[in-house]
Amino acid sequence: xxxxxxxxxxSIPKMLMGLGLTLQLLFISAVLGLALAVVLLLMRxxxxxxxxxxxxxxxxIFRGTPILVQIFIIYYGLPQFEFIRDSIxxxxxxxxxxxxxxxxxxxxxxxxxxxLRGGILGVDRGLHEAGAALGLSVRxxxxxxxxxxxxxxxxxxxxxxxxxxxxxxALASTITLLDMMGIARTIxxxxxxxxxxxxxxxxxxxxxxxxxxKGFGRFEMRMSRxxxx
Amino acid sequence: MAAIAGWWDDFFWxxxxxxxxxxxxxxxxxxFGLIGAAAKxxxxxxxxxxxxxxxxxxxxxxxxxxxxxxxxGSAILLTSIAQIFDPSIKFVDLPPFWAxxxxxxxxxxxxxxxxFRGAFLGVDRGLIEAARALGISNFKTFIxxxxxxxxxxALPAFGNHMLSLIKxxxxxxxxxxxxxxxxxxxxxxxTGKPFTMYIVVGGIYLAFSTVITLTVMVLEKxxxxxxxPAR
Amino acid sequence: xxxxxxxxxxxxxxxxxxxxxxQALRNVNLRVNKGEKIVVCGPSGSGKSTMIRCINRLExxxxxxxxxxxxxxxxxxxxxxxxRREVGMVFQSFNLFPHLSxxxxxxxxxxxxxxxxxxxxxxxxxxxxxxxxxxxQADKYPSQLSGGQQQRVAIARALCMNPEIMLFxxxxxxxxxxxxxxxxxxxxxxxxxxxxxxxxxxxxxFARSVANKVVxxxxxxxxEENTPAAFFDNPQHQRTKLFLSQIISH
Numbered sequence: 001x002x003x004x005x006x007x008x009x010x011s012i013p014k015m016l017m018g019l020g021l022t023l024q025l026l027f028i029s030a031v032l033g034l035a036l037a038v039v040l041l042l043m044r045x046x047x048x049x050x051x052x053x054x055x056x057x058x059x060x061i062f063r064g065t066p067i068l069v070q071i072f073i074i075y076y077g078l079p080q081f082e083f084i085r086d087s088i089x090x091x092x093x094x095x096x097x098x099x100x101x102x103x104x105x106x107x108x109x110x111x112x113x114x115x116l117r118g119g120i121l122g123v124d125r126g127l128h129e130a131g132a133a134l135g136l137s138v139r140x141x142x143x144x145x146x147x148x149x150x151x152x153x154x155x156x157x158x159x160x161x162x163x164x165x166x167x168x169x170a171l172a173s174t175i176t177l178l179d180m181m182g183i184a185r186t187i188x189x190x191x192x193x194x195x196x197x198x199x200x201x202x203x204x205x206x207x208x209x210x211x212x213x214k215g216f217g218r219f220e221m222r223m224s225r226x227x228x229x
Numbered sequence: 230m231a232a233i234a235g236w237w238d239d240f241f242w243x244x245x246x247x248x249x250x251x252x253x254x255x256x257x258x259x260x261f262g263l264i265g266a267a268a269k270x271x272x273x274x275x276x277x278x279x280x281x282x283x284x285x286x287x288x289x290x291x292x293x294x295x296x297x298x299x300x301x302g303s304a305i306l307l308t309s310i311a312q313i314f315d316p317s318i319k320f321v322d323l324p325p326f327w328a329x330x331x332x333x334x335x336x337x338x339x340x341x342x343x344x345f346r347g348a349f350l351g352v353d354r355g356l357i358e359a360a361r362a363l364g365i366s367n368f369k370t371f372i373x374x375x376x377x378x379x380x381x382x383a384l385p386a387f388g389n390h391m392l393s394l395i396k397x398x399x400x401x402x403x404x405x406x407x408x409x410x411x412x413x414x415x416x417x418x419x420t421g422k423p424f425t426m427y428i429v430v431g432g433i434y435l436a437f438s439t440v441i442t443l444t445v446m447v448l449e450k451x452x453x454x455x456x457x458p459a460r
Numbered sequence: 461x462x463x464x465x466x467x468x469x470x471x472x473x474x475x476x477x478x479x480x481x482x483q484a485l486r487n488v489n490l491r492v493n494k495g496e497k498i499v500v501c502g503p504s505g506s507g508k509s510t511m512i513r514c515i516n517r518l519e520x521x522x523x524x525x526x527x528x529x530x531x532x533x534x535x536x537x538x539x540x541x542x543x544r545r546e547v548g549m550v551f552q553s554f555n556l557f558p559h560l561s562x563x564x565x566x567x568x569x570x571x572x573x574x575x576x577x578x579x580x581x582x583x584x585x586x587x588x589x590x591x592x593x594x595x596x597q598a599d600k601y602p603s604q605l606s607g608g609q610q611q612r613v614a615i616a617r618a619l620c621m622n623p624e625i626m627l628f629x630x631x632x633x634x635x636x637x638x639x640x641x642x643x644x645x646x647x648x649x650x651x652x653x654x655x656x657x658x659x660x661x662x663x664x665x666f667a668r669s670v671a672n673k674v675v676x677x678x679x680x681x682x683x684e685e686n687t688p689a690a691f692f693d694n695p696q697h698q699r700t701k702l703f704l705s706q707i708i709s710h
Binding site for chain 1: 298392
Binding site for chain 3: 149
């Protein structure tokens with residue numbers, strides 16, 4: 001069993017060319033997902049049944065099914081319908097990139113909204129009451145008291161979700177996208193050297209994960225500067 | 230909807246495969262998680278570092294990559310080993326079922342390591358001290374006091390691990406396992422209705438995850454019943 | 461309309477409160493005149509906290525009427541907001557906002573609710589911090605202060621809204637013994653300046669020196685109500701006598 005180092009040195013730069021696409025998938029989905037998460041959250045805690053139920057159902061479906069299935073439904077499944085093919089969204093939905101972004105955003109949106117909700121639930125009830133006793137309205141309490149504290153509480157779980165999202169971008173390779181994983185699989189198909197290629201790719205991902213964790217750790221420390229150690 | 234008609238059978242058997250993978254991986258996952266937690270908690274530096282490496286690797290690498298690595302990597306490894314014994318052997322590989330189950334168990338097991346470790350540390354010191362003060366042996370304290378407490382603390386996160394596990398089974402189709410995703414792909418080929426087929430797959434997984442969630446809810450109630458305050 | 465000086469600032473009439481099937485308040489009647497200091501005492505679960513929390517609508521009463529400074533307390537948000545502007549509350553667990561500095565804790569409500577501008581709010585806040593004797597802590601965060609200091613900040617925060625009435629829900633129960641007096645001193649100053657106060661507490665020394673009336677509650681009812689001297693030296697009811705014997709025997 002030989003270990004072809006020259007192949008690794010050759011392939012890493014090629015795989016890194018996919019880094020741009022990986023990061024695009026990551027950032028765009030993260031931002032869209034966060035926006036979606038906030039909307040879902042506000043619907044979930046609104047107390048009005050016609051907002052709560054759709055939100056709960058959406059979250060339930062997107063957390064209860066594998067992301068690969070979601071990607072396939074959007075990329076392979078939607079073109080089944082004529083009205084999709086005729087719609088103005090078709091240019092986006094026709095492309096694997098658009099489908100990947102859509103699937104990843106919708107998926108992460110569901111998870112992040114539950115993470116934010118967990119943060120909100122973690123805020124001490126007494127702080128709510130103090131705000132109420134001072135005469136702050138419900139909206140004011142939510143904006144000035146609950147949200148800052150909830151965000152800080154949600155950071156660890158949120159950072160985990162972003163790392164998960166980064167790993168999920170690799171699934172875009174199953175719908176022909178040439179992100180790092182996609183390029184790697186192409187190289188493997190040509191060289192029949194899965195071991196070397198995949199191990200080096202794994203190393204690249206581990207470095208990215210490590211960077212992300214360090215970054216979030218810094219962020220959490222900054223947000224927690226007022227908390228008793 | 231008539232398109233699905235001929236395929237229910239195949240989907241059923243595909244679901245059975247998913248279930249088989251799930252159970253296999255679950256057992257392995259608990260094993261890996263406990264071993265990892267024990268290693269992290271032990272005083273042995275080597276064990277601690279190995280366990281740390283384990284969690285870092287399997288939490289930092291995409292699941293699909295792990296599966297591809299294990300599937301191809303094990304083939305290379307096993308072929309090399311087999312060739313030592315019988316040089317005429319060209320190729321030995323691990324069936325996707327085993328490569329896949331092992332793979333997802335390793336992945337989720339790395340998260341379970343943290344869960345079990347946290348649950349173990351979360352058991353109130355006071356309870357252990359009280360048991361020892363009563364004369365109960367180390368071993369008995371572990372079995373009768375620590376384990377039930379750990380189980381109660383770990384349960385919510387463990388439920389999440391089970392959900393991750395069942396959803397990760399879908400990835401094994403990429404390395405060729407004949408389960409629901411695979412059936413959907415074939416069905417799409419003949420019926421030309423990908424949306425319908427993949428929705429069925431989605432529905433199957435939704436059903437599985439619902440059952441798991443409900444089971445965990447029941448188990449949580451059972452584990453926490455002694456904590457209800459007296460009225 | 462009745463003569464203003466005779467109209468009570470707080471009036472509870474036949475108030476009931478249920479938590480599910482459990483009756484926490486039973487036919488509670490209470491009159492508090494402007495400038496009076498009322499101490500409420502009683503065993504755990506007697507309803508004392510529930511009663512004062514009904515006064516600023518942190519709990520909703522199920523029966524009877526509560527009238528604060530002429531406003532009847534109903535489920536109408538406008539009524540609730542009007543009442544909360546006039547009633548300040550100090551909690552057992554302080555409830556300072558951990559993500560805001562001390563001075564920001566004090567400035568938040570005046571700016572949001574009374575629409576005060578920044579300079580005005582800051583001036584008021586500093587004035588009140590001096591009144592509770594910790595102006596130097598203005599830029600610190602709550603987690604950096606001792607319990608006694610935190611509670612004094614909490615009192616200052618409530619006073620920043622310029623309330624007519626101050627409610628105290630066991631303000632010293634969560635404090636270490638050596639910090640209790642610094643908080644009680646602030647409360648005594650407040651009392652001497654004429655603030656209307658309802659204080660739920662076990663600090664009987666405070667009751668004796670400051671209160672106009674002591675109210676004893678048990679099982680959701682007001683069992684006995686009297687001036688401090690009469691209350692402590694000549695309790696009328698069996699339950700009152702039992703309670704007093706239990707707390708004094710420590």
